[in-house]
Amino acid sequence: MQATLLTNLLLPLALGVIMFGLGLSLTTDDFKRVARYPRAVLVGLFLQTGVLPWAALALALLFKLPPELAVGLMLLAASPGGATANIYSHLAHGDVALNITLTAINSVLCLVTLPIILNLSLEYFLGAGQYVPPPVQKIVEVAMIIVLPVAIGMAVRAFAPVFASRMEKPVRLLSVIVLALLIVAAVAQAWSTLLKWFAVVGLACLLFNLISMAVGYAAPRALRLPKKQAVAISMEIGIHNGTLAIFIALNVLQNADMSIPAAIYSLAMFFTAAVFAWWANRRARDASPTQA
Numbered sequence: 001m002q003a004t005l006l007t008n009l010l011l012p013l014a015l016g017v018i019m020f021g022l023g024l025s026l027t028t029d030d031f032k033r034v035a036r037y038p039r040a041v042l043v044g045l046f047l048q049t050g051v052l053p054w055a056a057l058a059l060a061l062l063f064k065l066p067p068e069l070a071v072g073l074m075l076l077a078a079s080p081g082g083a084t085a086n087i088y089s090h091l092a093h094g095d096v097a098l099n100i101t102l103t104a105i106n107s108v109l110c111l112v113t114l115p116i117i118l119n120l121s122l123e124y125f126l127g128a129g130q131y132v133p134p135p136v137q138k139i140v141e142v143a144m145i146i147v148l149p150v151a152i153g154m155a156v157r158a159f160a161p162v163f164a165s166r167m168e169k170p171v172r173l174l175s176v177i178v179l180a181l182l183i184v185a186a187v188a189q190a191w192s193t194l195l196k197w198f199a200v201v202g203l204a205c206l207l208f209n210l211i212s213m214a215v216g217y218a219a220p221r222a223l224r225l226p227k228k229q230a231v232a233i234s235m236e237i238g239i240h241n242g243t244l245a246i247f248i249a250l251n252v253l254q255n256a257d258m259s260i261p262a263a264i265y266s267l268a269m270f271f272t273a274a275v276f277a278w279w280a281n282r283r284a285r286d287a288s289p290t291q292a
Helices: 005-023 028-036 039-062 067-078 083-091 096-126 136-159 161-222 227-238 242-252 256-286
Strands: none
Touching: 005 136, 005 161, 028 096, 039 067, 039 096, 039 161, 039 227, 067 096, 067 161, 067 242, 067 256, 083 096, 083 227, 083 256, 096 136, 096 227, 136 161, 161 227, 161 256, 227 256, 242 256
């Protein structure tokens, strides 16, 4: 897997446009609500930083992954949620404001947690530590892709609420179309990598994705958080920033093999998240209005 026009330009541009559309459906009250009820934020952060790395380590040991692939899986687990999580949460009628809040906090938090987890993984699996600096540049890029377009969309909603309301359904349809095109492009780009490495690490990546999404939904519900917040947390910790993981593997660690888990995971999560969004929508339609 390597950085290309798709990952460097088209994907960020498409996500930026869609994040602008999400901003059209948000108000400052959505974020004030998150601030008033911080338990969902704390649960999401704990699952992201305190549970997922251990799940990835267990899978790496269970499947006896080669050291480079094991480090790649740990790198993926240490990466924050991506902008795509916000889009899928929107499609699944999750709490998008919570998603954006978690993505922003996680992206800053990973400046500390990602180098620690990755350095420990390098030491454990390869036997030699290698200093990994905080990915400040990529975090700034994440902010530009997520926070700035959302802020612009919210400003448009504040000053032109009628226009924002009219655009909500077209933007949701645009999100589905763009995601479908991105999936097709990503599969076509990484097809040879997928065929070559899926037998070695594919099942571990798929299980890690399913575990992440299942824990992300079940744990908040067990703690009696609303379903919309559970959907948001599930998407947030189940859809990792694969682009960040690939960037670090290729440009910081300079090891293409370590980017393979992120490449395979990034393909799998498109489909599993789509199925989860469909399931969440179906449950929302079947549920009575009085249910949480």
